[in-house]
Amino acid sequence: MFRKRENKEKVDVFKLNEIINISNSILKIVYIFIVAISVYIFIKLFKELNLKSTILTILSITSPLFIGLFIAWLFDPFVTKLEKKGIRRGLGALLAYVIFIIVVVIVLATIIPLLSNQINDFVTNIPDILNRMYGWIDEIFINLNTIDGFNALAVKENILTELGDLGASLTNSLPSITISIVKTLFSVIGKIAVGMIIGFYLLMNFDSAEDTIITFLPKNLHKDTMNLLKSINRTCRDFVTGALLDCTLVFVISSIAFLIVGLKAPLLFGLFCGITNVIPYAGPYIGGAPAVIVGFSISPTVGIFTLIVIIVIQALEGNLLQPLIISKTTKLHPVTIMLGLLLFGHYFGILGMVVSTPLIGAIKAVFIFFNDKYQLFDLKKENLNG
Numbered sequence: 247m248f249r250k251r252e253n254k255e256k257v258d259v260f261k262l263n264e265i266i267n268i269s270n271s272i273l274k275i276v277y278i279f280i281v282a283i284s285v286y287i288f289i290k291l292f293k294e295l296n297l298k299s300t301i302l303t304i305l306s307i308t309s310p311l312f313i314g315l316f317i318a319w320l321f322d323p324f325v326t327k328l329e330k331k332g333i334r335r336g337l338g339a340l341l342a343y344v345i346f347i348i349v350v351v352i353v354l355a356t357i358i359p360l361l362s363n364q365i366n367d368f369v370t371n372i373p374d375i376l377n378r379m380y381g382w383i384d385e386i387f388i389n390l391n392t393i394d395g396f397n398a399l400a401v402k403e404n405i406l407t408e409l410g411d412l413g414a415s416l417t418n419s420l421p422s423i424t425i426s427i428v429k430t431l432f433s434v435i436g437k438i439a440v441g442m443i444i445g446f447y448l449l450m451n452f453d454s455a456e457d458t459i460i461t462f463l464p465k466n467l468h469k470d471t472m473n474l475l476k477s478i479n480r481t482c483r484d485f486v487t488g489a490l491l492d493c494t495l496v497f498v499i500s501s502i503a504f505l506i507v508g509l510k511a512p513l514l515f516g517l518f519c520g521i522t523n524v525i526p527y528a529g530p531y532i533g534g535a536p537a538v539i540v541g542f543s544i545s546p547t548v549g550i551f552t553l554i555v556i557i558v559i560q561a562l563e564g565n566l567l568q569p570l571i572i573s574k575t576t577k578l579h580p581v582t583i584m585l586g587l588l589l590f591g592h593y594f595g596i597l598g599m600v601v602s603t604p605l606i607g608a609i610k611a612v613f614i615f616f617n618d619k620y621q622l623f624d625l626k627k628e629n630l631n632g
Contacts, residue, residue: 289593313441318448319479320486321346325449339449343442357513364511371510375543382542470619477611485604489524496523496530496563500537503559507551509541519556523563525599528587530560582606 305312321342328338460468497520504512515537522533534556542549586606590598 310437310440310444313438314444314446314448317442317445318452319483321445321449322452323483325452336450339446342449343446357517361513361517364514368511368514375510375540378543378545382546470615474612474615477615478608481607481611482604485607492563493520493523496520496559499562500533500555500559503555504537504552507541507555508544508548509537509552510544515540519559525587525596528599530556530563534560 321339324342325335325338328341329335333341460471463471497516499516500519501513501516504515509515515533518536519530519533523529525532534552538549538553538556541552583603583606586602587599590602590605592598594601
């Protein structure tokens with residue numbers, strides 16, 4: 247009698263586990279939905295309230311402070327290592343600055359004269375490049391004239407008119423553009439100089455920055471906050487280090503390759519490719535497009551070889567450098583990076599595309615921290631690469 251009653255009252259463990267798993271799945275979906283809605287509402291409010299221009303103005307005014315923070319943050323590991331070896335922090339900060347300034351002066355003294363000469367040669371050759379482009383377009387439309395029903399002459403005239411206007415505007419506006427660039431350059435140099443002074447003073451006490459932040463929080467949050475800050479700091483530092491190395495390699499490889507194929511101003515276009523490469527995946531194409539256009543304006547052969555160079559560098563960067571440097575340091579899935587680029591690029595332009603990857607990496611670090619602490623989701627470490 248009692249045995250039968252015990253059997254009837256036994257809990258069906260299989261069904262219970264199934265219900266728990268379904269509940270967990272529903273909670274995950276609800277959580278993701280809430281996060282997505284929150285992000286969407288934030289972006290809509292950001293756009294509707296026109297906070298972008300206000301924030302950009304504030305950032306422009308306070309940019310020396312941010313430059314100083316970035317410099318102090320970048321040099322802090324080196325100064326900390328010197329401090330552990332018995333060198334006072336102030337002297338270590340001074341040594342870091344001296345090494346940095348020497349390296350920058352050497353690099354600029356080497357690159358700027360070459361870059362200046364190449365820019366001058368390129369500007370001088372703009373009329374020849376446009377003439378070659380006219381001839382190239384003529385050849386294309388001679389072949390297109392054989393197509394019935396296609397008014398190749400009208401299309402050709404429109405393109406030639408646009409090119410003529412472009413060449414005239416470049417020639418006429420070149421002095422004003424040069425003056426604007428010089429003014430912007432001096433403004434940037436001034437902000438960097440002020441930022442470096444701020445950074446030096448911050449660097450001397452940067453080791454206590456985290457402790458200062460934590461003092462404003464309740465004591466029971468000190469340990470968790472410190473661990474979270476260290477995790478975000480490590481993620482951002484790894485990305486910056488990887489991005490700088492990646493961009494430098496792309497700049498060097500692109501410049502050498504462009505020089506070999508006979509492209510005008512190879513250093514200029516290589517530098518542009520290196521700078522735009524800070525945007526993952528899309529950067530090489532953005533940087534390579536002007537080089538390909540100029541290559542085809544010189545000759546079809548140079549254009550084709552330039553295009554091949556861009557494709558090879560993109561393949562090399564995407565399949566070797568990105569996995570070894572960027573993806574490895576940020577531990578983000580390529581799809582996650584691409585979605586971030588599309589979202590931030592849509593709302594914030596090029597600047598959004600530049601900051602999207604480190605920002606997503608920081609968000610991921612925060613998510614992992616809280617997930618490990620509160621066990622929100624049962625995720626394995628190997629499944630966190632996205």
